Amino acid sequence: MEVHGSEEMELRRGPWTTEEDLALMNYIAVNGEGKWNSLARRAGLRRTGKSCRLRWLNYLRPDVRRGNITPEEQLLILELHSRWGNRWSKIARYFPGRTDNEIKNYWRTRVQKHAKQLKCDADSQQFKDVMRYLWMPRLLERIGGGGSSTSAAVEFGVATPATAETEAKSSPENSTAAGSSTTTTTTVDSLSAQFSPQPVSCGLMQPGGELWPESPPTALDFLDMEQMMWPAGEDLWSADDIWLLQQQF
DNA sequence: AAGATGATCAACCGCTCAGGC
DNA sequence: TGCCTGAGCGGTTGATCATCT
Structure with a gap:
């Protein structure tokens, strides 16, 4: 033009x-x-x-990665967004080769779409609960290849589908900002450790006092595993899932 | 087959901030 | 101190493609 x-x-x-x-x-x-x-x-x-x-x-840029967002990347996006909100460039630093624009687009198209389907705001506590108790455990199942999702969830600090319902019902306060932060910290810690065995300090402090890694040098190797690629066109939520979730709101 | 609708993503815009003069 | 420029960030738009009716 x-x-x-x-x-x-x-x-x-x-x-x-x-x-x-x-x-x-x-x-x-x-x-x-x-x-x-x-x-x-x-x-x-x-x-x-x-x-x-x-x-x-x-x-x-030669190091730009394109293609589907893997379940691992989705999980980390959810975690980091719950921590930092729409700080896309900051979040993108944890995804070598991914751009902030790509992550932002993923969030707006995929995540906000699900929030819309559930008729709630993507920033609402309700939707954050759904992400924590339903979405992230499912991603962990995918990552685990259908194996021991419970052990994976323990490792990553995310509620499993089996435990989530009980926990959510018995203690709604657990999903408040304070409650989530504990789990979130563990999860991001674990993910960072998984992606970056030898983190490079960037000067940012974690709540525990340790330094965050700046860029996870081994993440690319991990994320590039083709078998981990999200199947094209496959969606995390079925129509039944949406219907069941809507009944809870 | 064709139009309507929705999803995706590249690109743009407005704003802020830092550094130099 | 104020202005200018470069750089970066987050929000938004619009073109294109896919799917639905």
């Missing part, structure tokens, strides 16, 4: 062409990234610096 205006303001918008991609990649390969506005001019691109930066970071 062309933008009308003076010669110097003849900026392009919309989808990038192959030629533009090549020009950007070639320029960065030779000159490196940064100073995006001048980079755009020197590379001969009629794009804003912002647009070039976004295209590079979200699409052209």
Whole structure:
């Protein structure tokens, strides 16, 4: 799409062409990234610096990972979002090769879709309970390949389907922010340990006083296991699931 | 077969912040 | 101190594709 205006303001918008991609990649390969506005001019691109930066970071970078979000990644997204909210870039640091845009899109399309199906807000406590007591245990089952989900749940600090109902009914307060934080801490700790046996400090403090890892160096190896890929088109929730959940709201 | 509807995701926009002058 | 620029973040939009009727 062309933008009308003076010669110097003849900026392009919309989808990038192959030629533009090549020009950007070639320029960065030779000159490196940064100073995006001048980079755009020197590379001969009629794009804003912002647009070039976004295209590079979200699409052209060689280490960008594309494809389905794995159950492990979904689990970690749920955990980290419950902790930090919509801090997408912060969350994305735990997913080597994934962009904040991709994680944000996943959340908006998949997670918020389920909240909508349940007729509740994705930020509501009700939905957080569903994620904690139903969604995450199911993801753990997937990760465990249908094996011992209970032991996996203990390891990851997530309620199993069998225990969740009892716990939720007997003690609703357990799912308050304070109650969740204990479980969440354990879960993120465990996930971080799983993904990053030798974490690199980034200066962020966990509640326990230990430093968070900055980027999990072994996560890519773990997450790249093809057998862990989420089957295309398969959804976590069946129509029956939705109906049953709706009865509880 | 065709139009309607929904889902996905690339790209844009507005805003904030940091650093240099 | 204030202004400018670069960089980054989160929210939103719109094009495209898939599915449904």
